[in-house]
Amino acid sequence: MSAIVVIGNFDGVHRGHAHVLVEARAEATSRGLELVLLSFKPHPRAVLGGSAPPLLTSPQRKRELVAAIDAKAQVVLHPFDRTYAAQSPSQFADRLRAEFDAQVVVVGQNFRFGKERAGNFDTLRDLGVSRGFETKTLSLLGDSHGPFSSTRARKAIQAGDLEEARNVLGRPHMLSGVVGRGKQLGRTIGFPTANLVEVPEVLPPFGIYAVLVEDEESGTLLANGAMNVGTNPTTDADDGVKVEVFLLDFDADLYGKRLRIQVKHRLREERKFDSLQALVSQMNLDVAESRRLLEAESK
Numbered sequence: 634m635s636a637i638v639v640i641g642n643f644d645g646v647h648r649g650h651a652h653v654l655v656e657a658r659a660e661a662t663s664r665g666l667e668l669v670l671l672s673f674k675p676h677p678r679a680v681l682g683g684s685a686p687p688l689l690t691s692p693q694r695k696r697e698l699v700a701a702i703d704a705k706a707q708v709v710l711h712p713f714d715r716t717y718a719a720q721s722p723s724q725f726a727d728r729l730r731a732e733f734d735a736q737v738v739v740v741g742q743n744f745r746f747g748k749e750r751a752g753n754f755d756t757l758r759d760l761g762v763s764r765g766f767e768t769k770t771l772s773l774l775g776d777s778h779g780p781f782s783s784t785r786a787r788k789a790i791q792a793g794d795l796e797e798a799r800n801v802l803g804r805p806h807m808l809s810g811v812v813g814r815g816k817q818l819g820r821t822i823g824f825p826t827a828n829l830v831e832v833p834e835v836l837p838p839f840g841i842y843a844v845l846v847e848d849e850e851s852g853t854l855l856a857n858g859a860m861n862v863g864t865n866p867t868t869d870a871d872d873g874v875k876v877e878v879f880l881l882d883f884d885a886d887l888y889g890k891r892l893r894i895q896v897k898h899r900l901r902e903e904r905k906f907d908s909l910q911a912l913v914s915q916m917n918l919d920v921a922e923s924r925r926l927l928e929a930e931s932k
Contacts, residue, residue: 636667636707637737638729640744642783643672645689646698648803649781652774654702657739668706669733670699673713680713687835689786689802691809694893722752726760735766742770776800793838793899805895808834808876809849812887815877824916826861826877827887829894836876837896839863839903843923845895846880852893856883859916859923860894863903867912879916881924898926 639657643650654670661668674692676685690698696708711717720728725746729735738761746752752760758768773780781801789797790806798806810829827846842860847853860878878894880887900922906912 634667635665635734635736636669637661637664637739638669638671638733638735639739640671641741642676643670643695643699644686644783645786645802646695646702647689647781647783647786647801649774649801651702651803652781653739653771654699654706656771658703658706660737664736666736668703670706670708671733672708672710674710675713677713677718680715680718686783686787688833689783689790689806689835691833694807694809719748722747722756723760725752726757726764730764730766737767737769739769739771787835790835790837793840795837795896795899805845805897806834806837808832808836808894808896809891810876812890812892814888815875823913824879824920826879827892829876829878829892832876836862836874837899839874841900841903841919842896843898843900843926844878845897845927846878846883847893847895849891849893855892856880857924857927858894859900859920860896861903866903866905867909879920881920897930898923 637657637660639653641650641653654668658668660666672695679685692710699706699708729738738757740754740757742754744754744757746757754768754770761768775781779785786798786801786806789795789801795806808829810832812827813830815826815828839862842862844858844860846855846858848855858878858880860876862874862876864874865872865877876894878892900919906915
């Protein structure tokens with residue numbers, strides 16, 4: 634079936650993306666078209682010699698968030714490699730027509746494509762005329778600080794501004810990962826933690842956070858929690874960056890499970906304590922503050 638194809642990275646599926654999806658769905662419905670979201674994996678910058686921006690959402694989570702907005706939208710994560718990048722603007726336009734029977738192609742005004750980024754919005758519009766599809770942009774949603782964007786959300790998270798990140802995303806930033814085995818020091822001091830490995834999303838600054846912990850597979854809320862992001866300078870600073878979550882009022886084996894963490898509040902920065910006893914005292918305060926904030930929100 635013919636389609637309206639919206640091209641973009643859609644990282645975070647933020648409020649701006651949601652607005653574009655709603656507008657695109659309205660047009661697709663009025664014209665009897667399918668709605669296709671075309672994105673690329675890996676990020677093109679990772680293939681073209683640059684560094685890809687840290688992720689806001691994993692590919693799986695991206696699909697889930699799109700489905701929550703529009704269950705019928707088709708998400709295509711097209712493999713991106715040097716062969717794909719080397720195609721000419723004309724070849725790219727031909728593929729849109731051949732692979733999706735594109736009738737309408739929606740891109741950002743600053744969209745670049747084709748070998749050496751030779752094509753832009755005007756190029757695609759002109760190519761579309763000869764191939765039978767329209768090229769257009771949709772209005773951007775934003776606030777007094779500017780349009781909602783993945784870059785804006787990413788910068789807010791990296792600065793520890795969780796309120797601004799939530800404003801852009803329309804929800805708390807989330808981390809995900811598999812629970813692995815650490816040194817189990819937490820068990821000896823009364824704070825057994827779930828140590829997340831293979832976390833793909835951008836991390837907030839080192840520090841302590843009040844969080845909600847979900848089972849990623851089922852989406853079930855497991856517990857409130859307190860999370861540490863950092864190097865544990867008091868105990869094992871040489872072991873690299875860790876993401877550790879203490880689940881409140883929860884006692885079950887989580888090793889090997891995939892968890893999703895809603896990062897709700899930043900409590901404080903990470904710091905080195907003079908003794909293990911001082912660290913434990915502060916951890917008790919952190920857990921109490923996490924409990925207070927999260928229980929207040931749930932009322």
